[in-house]
Amino acid sequence: MLGGMDATTPLLSIDRATVLRDGRALLDRLSLDIAQGQHTAILGPNGSGKSTLVKLVERRLYPLVHDDGSAVVRIFGRDRWNVAELRSLLGVVSSDLRREFEATHETALDTVLSGFFASMTLGRDHVVTDEMRTRALDALARVGATPLVDRDVSTLSTGEARRVLIARALVHRPRALLLDEPCAGLDPGTRRRFLDLLRQLAREGTTLVLVTHHVEEIVPEIGHVVMLSEGRLYAEGPKERMLAEARLSALFDWPMDVARVDGFYDARLR
Numbered sequence: 001m002l003g004g005m006d007a008t009t010p011l012l013s014i015d016r017a018t019v020l021r022d023g024r025a026l027l028d029r030l031s032l033d034i035a036q037g038q039h040t041a042i043l044g045p046n047g048s049g050k051s052t053l054v055k056l057v058e059r060r061l062y063p064l065v066h067d068d069g070s071a072v073v074r075i076f077g078r079d080r081w082n083v084a085e086l087r088s089l090l091g092v093v094s095s096d097l098r099r100e101f102e103a104t105h106e107t108a109l110d111t112v113l114s115g116f117f118a119s120m121t122l123g124r125d126h127v128v129t130d131e132m133r134t135r136a137l138d139a140l141a142r143v144g145a146t147p148l149v150d151r152d153v154s155t156l157s158t159g160e161a162r163r164v165l166i167a168r169a170l171v172h173r174p175r176a177l178l179l180d181e182p183c184a185g186l187d188p189g190t191r192r193r194f195l196d197l198l199r200q201l202a203r204e205g206t207t208l209v210l211v212t213h214h215v216e217e218i219v220p221e222i223g224h225v226v227m228l229s230e231g232r233l234y235a236e237g238p239k240e241r242m243l244a245e246a247r248l249s250a251l252f253d254w255p256m257d258v259a260r261v262d263g264f265y266d267a268r269l270r
């Protein structure tokens, strides 16, 4: 047991998070609990606060503090973590991360290895062991990125770069992955292969938290849907109920037809 954590400790627990920018609430008293093993999609229109929520978890943004000093964000029950410990529990892949890595000109392998040191690049004081190298190569193989090991990450396509960053998160063998719009910019074939990879990870026990505005990306393993609107919790519950036509149409403010095919959902504008 890690730091008093057991299987009932929520993976993510957010208590009335408010994030202000220029006097505007990007998140407005948002409360949310995601259990371990509860594969979840976080769905919402543009500007609803999805990426802000991811930044909050990554600690790129800070919420207003509570008067009583209680924690706003808890990950596996705790609000303070050392980075290495946290990464073995929760891997985060966000669009900010992609932009930052593009500027490094590291190889794909070194990008994955840098994950062991909680740094963006490999420095002289970073001692890479054989075990780390093996794990990094395994993680790259896992996401089908073996041919990319020696490539400069700034030259990779969107889909290739996404795979490398997921490999970087996977070297820690995290229990959960938080993915912000992971399919943005992927062609249909690459997207399907990528979703198959997520399905496989879910079946092997990695809890998926998938942030998206595309219903089609909600893989069958995901059973729980959280809907955001204007920085607030709009609705949450079982996928079948959340993805009903009336609710989805209201969330995206446009009438939609929803179909279900092989466990996936498809939403079309009417």
Ligand SMILES: Nc1ncnc2c1ncn2[C@@H]1O[C@H](COP(=O)(O)OP(=O)(O)OP(=O)(O)O)[C@@H](O)[C@H]1O
Binding pocket: 021, 022, 026, 044, 045, 046, 047, 048, 049, 050, 051, 052, 053, 213
């Ligand atoms: N640094 C900032 N300063 C001011 N406003 C911001 C800042 N970052 C985000 N916002 C605003 O906060 C709101 C929520 O943005 P956020 O990126 O979280 O939305 P999102 O749901 O991820 O949207 P999308 O689907 O378009 O990526 C938006 O209205 C956005 O304009």
